[in-house]
Amino acid sequence: MLVPIHEEITREALSPHFSPRALEIIIAANLKQDTWRGQIGHDEFHYDNNAIDKSNRYINEQRGYVLATLMTRGILSAWIAFGRLIHTTQDFYAHTNYISMWLSQHEDTPPPPPEIDPVQKDILHSPGLRSGKIYLPMDALYFVPFLREFSLTLLPRDSHGHMNLDSPQQGPNFAYARAAAVKRTQYEFELLQKLLIPEMFSRFVDKQTS
Ligand SMILES: [Zn+2]
Numbered sequence: 189m190l191v192p193i194h195e196e197i198t199r200e201a202l203s204p205h206f207s208p209r210a211l212e213i214i215i216a217a218n219l220k221q222d223t224w225r226g227q228i229g230h231d232e233f234h235y236d237n238n239a240i241d242k243s244n245r246y247i248n249e250q251r252g253y254v255l256a257t258l259m260t261r262g263i264l265s266a267w268i269a270f271g272r273l274i275h276t277t278q279d280f281y282a283h284t285n286y287i288s289m290w291l292s293q294h295e296d297t298p299p300p301p302p303e304i305d306p307v308q309k310d311i312l313h314s315p316g317l318r319s320g321k322i323y324l325p326m327d328a329l330y331f332v333p334f335l336r337e338f339s340l341t342l343l344p345r346d347s348h349g350h351m352n353l354d355s356p357q358q359g360p361n362f363a364y365a366r367a368a369a370v371k372r373t374q375y376e377f378e379l380l381q382k383l384l385i386p387e388m389f390s391r392f393v394d395k396q397t398s
Pocket residue numbers: 189221222233234275279
C-alpha cells in the first residue's frame with residue numbers, strides 16, 4: 189500500500205487505543221518498512237513474490253518481540269515491532285489475491301467493504317493464495333507515473349503491477365483491501381490485548397489503567 193494509506197489505516201484502527209507518543213512510534217516503524225532498505229531483499233515485509241509463509245512467520249516473530257520486550261520492562265522495541273507487524277498485515281490485502289478470493293464467494297451481490305472478514309481461515313490457508321511477483325525492471329517502471337501504462341502492457345498477469353491494490357486507482361477492490369487492513373490491524377491489537385497481562389498491556393498502550 190502507499191505510505192499515506194498505511195498511515196491513515198493505522199490511525200483509524202489504533203488511535204483510540206494508544207497514547208499519542210506510542211502511536212507516532214508505531215506509525216514511524218510501519219512506514220519505515222517501505223523505504224528502499226525495507227524493499228530490497230525483504231519480500232516478507234510486504235507479502236511480495238509469493239513469500240506467503242515467510243511473511244506469516246515474520247508476523248509471528250514480530251509478535252514474539254512485542255511480548256519479549258514487555259517482559260523485560262522495555263517498551264520502545266515493542267512499539268517498533270508492532271509497527272512492523274501491522275505493515276505486513278496491511279500489505280497482505282493489497283499484495284495477495286485474498287480480496288478476489290473472498291469476493292468470489294459472493295459473485296452476485298458482494299457485501300459492502302466494511303463487511304469483509306479479514307481472517308477467513310479457509311482462504312488464509314488455501315493453496316490458491318498467491319501474491320504479486322516483482323518482475324524487474326518492468327515492475328520498477330510501474331512506479332514512474334508516465335511509464336505505468338507501458339509497463340503494464342509488458343508485465344504478466346501474476347506481477348505486482350497487475351495484482352496490487354495499493355491505492356484507489358486500482359479500482360473497486362481497493363476499498364475491500366483498505367477495509368480488511370483496518371479490521372486486521374484492530375484484530376492484531378485485540379490479539380495482543382488477550383495475550384498480555386494487565387500490567388504489560390497498560391505499558392504497551394502507554395495509558396494509565398483506571
Ligand atoms: Zn509494504
